[in-house]
Amino acid sequence: MLWRVCKGYTIVSYAELDESLEDPETGEVIKWYVFLISFWGEQIGHKVKKICDCYHCHVYPYPNTAEERREIQEGLNTRIQDLYTVLHKTEDYLRQVLCKAAESVYSRVIQVKKMKAIYHMLNMCSFDVTNKCLIAEVWCPEADLQDLRRALEEGSRESGATIPSFMNIIPTKETPPTRIRTNKFTEGFQNIVDAYGVGSYREVNPALFTIITFPFLFAVMFGDFGHGFVMFLFALLLVLNENHPRLNQSQEIMRMFFNGRYILLLMGLFSVYTGLIYNDCFSKSVNLFGSGWNVSAMYSSSHPPAEHKKMVLWNDSVVRHNSILQLDPSIPGVFRGPYPLGIDPIWNLATNRLTFLNSFKMKMSVILGIIHMTFGVILGIFNHLHFRKKFNIYLVSIPELLFMLCIFGYLIFMIFYKWLVFSAETSRVAPSILIEFINMFLFPASKTSGLYTGQSGYTLIRKDSEEEVSLLGSQDIEEGNHQVEDGCREMACEEFNFGEILMTQVIHSIEYCLGCISNTASYLRLWALSLAHAQLSDVLWAMLMRVGLRVDTTYGVLLLLPVIALFAVLTIFILLIMEGLSAFLHAIRLHWVEFQNKFYVGAGTKFVPFSFSLLSSKFNNDDSVA
Amino acid sequence: MTAHSFALPVIIFTTFWGLVGIAGPWFVPKGPNRGVIITMLVATAVCCYLFWLIAILAQLNPLFGPQLKNETIWYVRFLWE
Numbered sequence: 254m255l256w257r258v259c260k261g262y263t264i265v266s267y268a269e270l271d272e273s274l275e276d277p278e279t280g281e282v283i284k285w286y287v288f289l290i291s292f293w294g295e296q297i298g299h300k301v302k303k304i305c306d307c308y309h310c311h312v313y314p315y316p317n318t319a320e321e322r323r324e325i326q327e328g329l330n331t332r333i334q335d336l337y338t339v340l341h342k343t344e345d346y347l348r349q350v351l352c353k354a355a356e357s358v359y360s361r362v363i364q365v366k367k368m369k370a371i372y373h374m375l376n377m378c379s380f381d382v383t384n385k386c387l388i389a390e391v392w393c394p395e396a397d398l399q400d401l402r403r404a405l406e407e408g409s410r411e412s413g414a415t416i417p418s419f420m421n422i423i424p425t426k427e428t429p430p431t432r433i434r435t436n437k438f439t440e441g442f443q444n445i446v447d448a449y450g451v452g453s454y455r456e457v458n459p460a461l462f463t464i465i466t467f468p469f470l471f472a473v474m475f476g477d478f479g480h481g482f483v484m485f486l487f488a489l490l491l492v493l494n495e496n497h498p499r500l501n502q503s504q505e506i507m508r509m510f511f512n513g514r515y516i517l518l519l520m521g522l523f524s525v526y527t528g529l530i531y532n533d534c535f536s537k538s539v540n541l542f543g544s545g546w547n548v549s550a551m552y553s554s555s556h557p558p559a560e561h562k563k564m565v566l567w568n569d570s571v572v573r574h575n576s577i578l579q580l581d582p583s584i585p586g587v588f589r590g591p592y593p594l595g596i597d598p599i600w601n602l603a604t605n606r607l608t609f610l611n612s613f614k615m616k617m618s619v620i621l622g623i624i625h626m627t628f629g630v631i632l633g634i635f636n637h638l639h640f641r642k643k644f645n646i647y648l649v650s651i652p653e654l655l656f657m658l659c660i661f662g663y664l665i666f667m668i669f670y671k672w673l674v675f676s677a678e679t680s681r682v683a684p685s686i687l688i689e690f691i692n693m694f695l696f697p698a699s700k701t702s703g704l705y706t707g708q709s710g711y712t713l714i715r716k717d718s719e720e721e722v723s724l725l726g727s728q729d730i731e732e733g734n735h736q737v738e739d740g741c742r743e744m745a746c747e748e749f750n751f752g753e754i755l756m757t758q759v760i761h762s763i764e765y766c767l768g769c770i771s772n773t774a775s776y777l778r779l780w781a782l783s784l785a786h787a788q789l790s791d792v793l794w795a796m797l798m799r800v801g802l803r804v805d806t807t808y809g810v811l812l813l814l815p816v817i818a819l820f821a822v823l824t825i826f827i828l829l830i831m832e833g834l835s836a837f838l839h840a841i842r843l844h845w846v847e848f849q850n851k852f853y854v855g856a857g858t859k860f861v862p863f864s865f866s867l868l869s870s871k872f873n874n875d876d877s878v879a
Numbered sequence: 880m881t882a883h884s885f886a887l888p889v890i891i892f893t894t895f896w897g898l899v900g901i902a903g904p905w906f907v908p909k910g911p912n913r914g915v916i917i918t919m920l921v922a923t924a925v926c927c928y929l930f931w932l933i934a935i936l937a938q939l940n941p942l943f944g945p946q947l948k949n950e951t952i953w954y955v956r957f958l959w960e
Contacts, residue, residue, distance in 0.1 A: 439915060461915065465922035473930070526927060530934050540959075545883050545938070546945060548955045572949050580944030590883030591938040594931070602955070603945030613937040620933060669936065676940030683942060 367865060374863055386416075392429050392860060398422075428454050432860035437495075439464065441516045449845045450855025455639065457632050459844070459853055466625065466848075467840055468516065472523035473621065474782035474836040477790060478534035480828055481524025488517035520837075530595035531783070535824070536790040538601035542592060546599045550586035551578075577604060582677035607784075614780040616668050622776025622847070623661045626769070629851030630654055636852055653765060653851075661773055664690055772847040778839050786832050793823060885939065892931055900924025 305312055315322075378387040393401050401420060409417035431452050435443045439460065445467065446452070446460040475481065491514040510517070532538040549555055553566035564584050572578065582588040592598070596613070600606045630653050637645040667686050675683040801809070801816030849855070903924075904917040947955070 461918055462922060465919055465926060469926045527930065530930055542883070544959065547960065548952055549960050572952055576949055577946055578949065578952065579946040582941045582944050587944065588941060591885060591935050593883055593888035595934050597938060599945050602951045603947055605946040616937065617933045672936045672939060675942065677942060
């Protein structure tokens, strides 16, 4: 273009620069070209200059003589060196400063957060009349009042304030928040109860009993010696390493396990015990004391010939031709007494094992459930005593107890009676407990033979009387006493209170009566889950270990290693984690619904004081200075 | 196989859990956790004793016996008896 404009009177020579430099404005690395334009005359010079300006070229003066050119070149080189040095030194300095800052940035973040939290707290205070002091209204446990005074004095002294801070006690009618002191052991159980609802001010705290009943009910559903032992070892590992810093800061799931380490410990311990009683160790039974059932006594050779006519006995051909035979406890010598610790090991070899276990576990679930619920009602008595509502004991708790014990306590009595009185000889006439129980309400025309003489008359009297007391008594007299209590209120409110109390009590009575039946049936989940667990572990053994153990020795050893590995992995994932979570959940449900709705209100708020240690958990969650 | 008495295990277990639940609370050292530990001991004793009692009472007078396969009968007869 230059050639055209200047009509050929210019000479252009250009060369590319060796290094591509950084454009200071855009920061990109661009290739730079250097060119030299020689022209002759003023006007051409102006045109060339304008063209150069259009293209945003940098124009530099070009000296005429060679020495000046060399001088300028040397000067430029030195300047380049100097500039490079300055740039490098600046970068080094910047890096040093940043490194020093990075060392202390973590503690600075914490300091900033602490200050922010303190200011947040101060925002909640209100100003004095004179606008010079802050007033804070706080809740403080009575036991800590002395400590509070001392802390205020110390704070005033250390900060060098001219006017010391002080505190006054103000009377109030509001309900204080609930503070329950826990240590690291009881904290987990208290969290379980608090997840349902924080207790109302000064009511009975079920967490105290949950420490033992929760692991126990879990263990009834989990009941395996081997699995329980593994769980116990895992929890022991967590407990012994609880001060290890990595465990404190781990993420969500590990943190949940860590917080529940003492719960896991107790659950494992109780599972070992119930596994011993269920005689279940990785689905196999242990024969410690010798079985109480004697097979040889079934053979006719063990009995004198005179008695052969009365009993159905075996001999070798009978045994060879029948694939399944049943022992008969009415034959003398077959059953020699109950196994002293738990379930007899012969049941593990029997094909009708579940028939026996189902009956045993169902009755056990009902017995445990009714005792648990009765205990809940008794705790309600403590609540009534504390809140000075003695009439509630006579009108609510005693009818509730009567209802529960007369109906379901009688069921327990029938269970124990049938266990103790009926044996193999009388097994043909042993009545079904459930049918007797239902007949108690239905009064069928054809009377089946009761458990004992006089049973029918007793049921009639007892049932009618306590139903009367429970349904109506609590309402009528409760309302009367409430009127007396609210006597200081205005007359207009009295009618409204009466109706409301009537409604509440009717609902409460109906809910309690129906709830008793449904809650008792709900405890049958203890049976259901322990059955599921036993069957799962049995299937795992039959499908894996038995296959591995049946192969003969040449390949057997090689096959057994992966089989055992697979068995261990599946045991941990399916039986320990999945079944453990399931039993954990159901035990929680039993506590929250069936046990706690007998006495627990749980409508309080938790007392959460300001504390830097509570903030520290937030420090680990937010990684940046937010 | 072996004759099991009923009275002996009852006496042993009743005394054991009775010691844990009734005598144990007297030996808990005084401290802030005394109430908690006593409650734990009593609850453990009640629960575990009841559980064992139910298991042994359910087997005291069996109304029916175990059904065994004939191979199991041979095994039991010659190895356990």
